[in-house]
Amino acid sequence: MSSDNRTALRDLRRTRQVRRLGDTEWFDVAYRVYLFALGGLTAVVIASDAIDGFIGEDVTTADLLTRGPSITGVAVAVACFLGLRSGANGGPISIEVADIRHVLLAPIGRRLVMLRPIGQRFRSTMFSLGLVAAILGQFVAREVEGSRAAWAAAGALFGGVVGAVFVGSALIAHALRLPRWSATVLGAIGVGWQAAAAWTIWRGNTTSPLRFGPATLDGSLAFWGIRQRGIDAIAIAAAVALVGVGLLLGGRLRLEPLARRGELVSQLRFAATVQDLRTVVLLRRQLRAETMRARPWAWRGRTRPHGPVRSVPHLVWTRGVRSLRRLPASRLGRIGLLALIGGVSASLTVTSSPLFALGVLAAIFLLGVEVIEPLSQEIDHPDLTDSLPVDRGTLFVHHLAAPGGLLVVAGLVGAAAATALHPTHAAAAFALAVPVAWAGATGPVVAAVLDAPAPPSAAATTLTGAPRDQESSFVPPEFAGFSNAFSTLMPVILSALGIVPILAMRVAPDATTAVRSFVGVALLLAGLVVWIRRRDRWAVRIREFFAQGRAQQVGGSTP
Amino acid sequence: MTDPATTTGPSALAVRSLTKRYGDAAALAPLDLDIAHGERITLIGHNGSGKTTLIRMLAGMLEPSAGSISIWGHHSGSIDARAAVSYLSDQPVFYDDLSVWEHLEYVSRLHHTEDWEQRAVDLLDVVGLVDRADDLPATFSRGLRQKAAIALAFVRPFELLLVDEPFVGLDRVGRLALLDLFESAHRDGATLLVATHELSVVHVSERLIALSGGELIYDGPPADADVNALSAGIGIDDD
Numbered sequence: 001m002s003s004d005n006r007t008a009l010r011d012l013r014r015t016r017q018v019r020r021l022g023d024t025e026w027f028d029v030a031y032r033v034y035l036f037a038l039g040g041l042t043a044v045v046i047a048s049d050a051i052d053g054f055i056g057e058d059v060t061t062a063d064l065l066t067r068g069p070s071i072t073g074v075a076v077a078v079a080c081f082l083g084l085r086s087g088a089n090g091g092p093i094s095i096e097v098a099d100i101r102h103v104l105l106a107p108i109g110r111r112l113v114m115l116r117p118i119g120q121r122f123r124s125t126m127f128s129l130g131l132v133a134a135i136l137g138q139f140v141a142r143e144v145e146g147s148r149a150a151w152a153a154a155g156a157l158f159g160g161v162v163g164a165v166f167v168g169s170a171l172i173a174h175a176l177r178l179p180r181w182s183a184t185v186l187g188a189i190g191v192g193w194q195a196a197a198a199w200t201i202w203r204g205n206t207t208s209p210l211r212f213g214p215a216t217l218d219g220s221l222a223f224w225g226i227r228q229r230g231i232d233a234i235a236i237a238a239a240v241a242l243v244g245v246g247l248l249l250g251g252r253l254r255l256e257p258l259a260r261r262g263e264l265v266s267q268l269r270f271a272a273t274v275q276d277l278r279t280v281v282l283l284r285r286q287l288r289a290e291t292m293r294a295r296p297w298a299w300r301g302r303t304r305p306h307g308p309v310r311s312v313p314h315l316v317w318t319r320g321v322r323s324l325r326r327l328p329a330s331r332l333g334r335i336g337l338l339a340l341i342g343g344v345s346a347s348l349t350v351t352s353s354p355l356f357a358l359g360v361l362a363a364i365f366l367l368g369v370e371v372i373e374p375l376s377q378e379i380d381h382p383d384l385t386d387s388l389p390v391d392r393g394t395l396f397v398h399h400l401a402a403p404g405g406l407l408v409v410a411g412l413v414g415a416a417a418a419t420a421l422h423p424t425h426a427a428a429a430f431a432l433a434v435p436v437a438w439a440g441a442t443g444p445v446v447a448a449v450l451d452a453p454a455p456p457s458a459a460a461t462t463l464t465g466a467p468r469d470q471e472s473s474f475v476p477p478e479f480a481g482f483s484n485a486f487s488t489l490m491p492v493i494l495s496a497l498g499i500v501p502i503l504a505m506r507v508a509p510d511a512t513t514a515v516r517s518f519v520g521v522a523l524l525l526a527g528l529v530v531w532i533r534r535r536d537r538w539a540v541r542i543r544e545f546f547a548q549g550r551a552q553q554v555g556g557s558t559p
Numbered sequence: 560m561t562d563p564a565t566t567t568g569p570s571a572l573a574v575r576s577l578t579k580r581y582g583d584a585a586a587l588a589p590l591d592l593d594i595a596h597g598e599r600i601t602l603i604g605h606n607g608s609g610k611t612t613l614i615r616m617l618a619g620m621l622e623p624s625a626g627s628i629s630i631w632g633h634h635s636g637s638i639d640a641r642a643a644v645s646y647l648s649d650q651p652v653f654y655d656d657l658s659v660w661e662h663l664e665y666v667s668r669l670h671h672t673e674d675w676e677q678r679a680v681d682l683l684d685v686v687g688l689v690d691r692a693d694d695l696p697a698t699f700s701r702g703l704r705q706k707a708a709i710a711l712a713f714v715r716p717f718e719l720l721l722v723d724e725p726f727v728g729l730d731r732v733g734r735l736a737l738l739d740l741f742e743s744a745h746r747d748g749a750t751l752l753v754a755t756h757e758l759s760v761v762h763v764s765e766r767l768i769a770l771s772g773g774e775l776i777y778d779g780p781p782a783d784a785d786v787n788a789l790s791a792g793i794g795i796d797d798d
Contacts, residue, residue: 004668004671005668005669005671007668008665008668008669009669011665011668012665012669015657015661016654016656016657019656019657020656023656096654097652098652098653098654100620100652101646101648101652102652102654102662102665102666102669102711103669105618105619105620105641105644105646106641106666106669106670107638107639107641107642107669107670107671108638108669109638254622255619255620255621255622255636256620256621256622259620
């Protein structure tokens, strides 16, 4: 690469950086940083108070040092698995399409061009995971020996290594053009091996050769707050080597996936900016190259075109089942994994720290997002919906039947996982798993239904009667931010109602609690169904009420 | 652009068993093609015939599922190939934060273009964007974006110009300007491969290639071809 090219590239980037900095609203940035820091600190303080029981009282420091590295090593193995999958799907780098068209198609060495985005990817991933692990480290410090600072530093180091493993393995998989299936197999072998090591050591078998996994040394770094071993430096060296290899492989990244990712990521950023959950989910699936199966599972040929006339509910349910039968294996696997995580986290919430309830919340919310495909498809195609001679609310409600069925299966998987961890939880787990899964799905359902366009009679004007395109907002600006935050958080808050039964069982683990929880969830679901069925009619009535008020005002003021 | 007399030896473009598959679907069947230096070729075919796939693979934007592409003896996507090929896409792409003039500057400099300012001014004049040179192309209409993309494709030196649906969104002035630029580039010795549905421009090319369903159904002089039938995907053998 000639110095002319280097200079041109440097000038291009500098010009753009200066322009970006010039366009930045610094007060706005400072305010966001302040909010983020305040929220983060509050969350950390609350979590610190709730940490009690995170590590069992019977676990000694020696136990922790013997068992811990294999268990934390699983996180590294999972990072490697996810990295390999990401690389096989064209990740982990995303650059602007304009850069691909104008810079990567120019006669310039691509390795030099890619150094910066690859370096940024390493930096951001290692920093964010290091930050999370450092926070977790200082939580751990509350329950075991060692200073908070030492645990936090060890956590930061461990998180940084996890980030380096993720990005490095992704870059290697991308540059070597690893097929998706082989990335999955390789990653699964690593995770399986490390999980076997963790299980072996957890069971107290300290002599089996299986007690060492491929990431045990990496896992040991998390415990450098109280024990530093020279041999663990091998893990650090390996992570540094991964970063180096990743930077060197920049010239071998492929344009086709880079261009595809570039387009999708720019759409994804926009969707995230406008807090469009459904679009974010869709684009993330496209990033993973997930498409619906051309042939559904258990396909027995095309259905007869002239079958007997069926009722609307039956048709909609059948359509929903067909949709779910087209889910790709990776998505079904994810549903199964989320169910397992939810079940294990629920069991740990009852027996260990209440913080594990956050794991349940994440699992049941994401489960809901994954299973409501039929409803989402209907909402994504409003023209098709409005052309049907069926009330839209009724149609949406019937679309919940098939996902509800799939959530029953997921709930049972979660209950089985909870039972495997604590067999004494079996009765409660199987009684509450399905209601919890259903309650968890209410958030994603509400988010999806809110994305549906307003009914035609209410779509053109705002509540004040002004044309919608001429009045930006009905609420004053002081409340607009709060209103936005509320509408963004509301789905999560609704899903959080799903963890109430688990927290209740933590306090009073008896049949009465289970029955009360069941009734509570039933009321929540009934409310959801009523809201979906009637929201259009309510919107029209509210509009009419305001219109009448305006008419009376005009009539009253006329002499 | 280079002097035709200075470039001898291998073909401008040599394609061997080039294939592109998306899962089970074949976007381009195994294709063999040789294009000599200085040829002016029009590529036609119905929607989904494989024109854009072929052009994007030649430009290095898409990876072949099988086969090879050689541009003046260089592997497609190599630095030498990138220096030789200019690609004018049907979907212009610009940085959101750079003006038309800044785009022209950086593309020119990345391609070591001498005296790029004068060339840029001339091109902006030809496509009618002189007054918009300091505006952001990301805010332009479809037609103006296409004109800005044309200026970018021609401001740098090239030996092979790959063009995909260049007339979409262009007004009459823009179309005439583009045809003049094609003519000028051809006179200067460049090789042109233009994929289009615009059958009225076929007669100005020396060679016509037609694709249907990812397969080559015609390769020869435009005068001998039933252009309308070929465009609809009906090959000579189908008659």
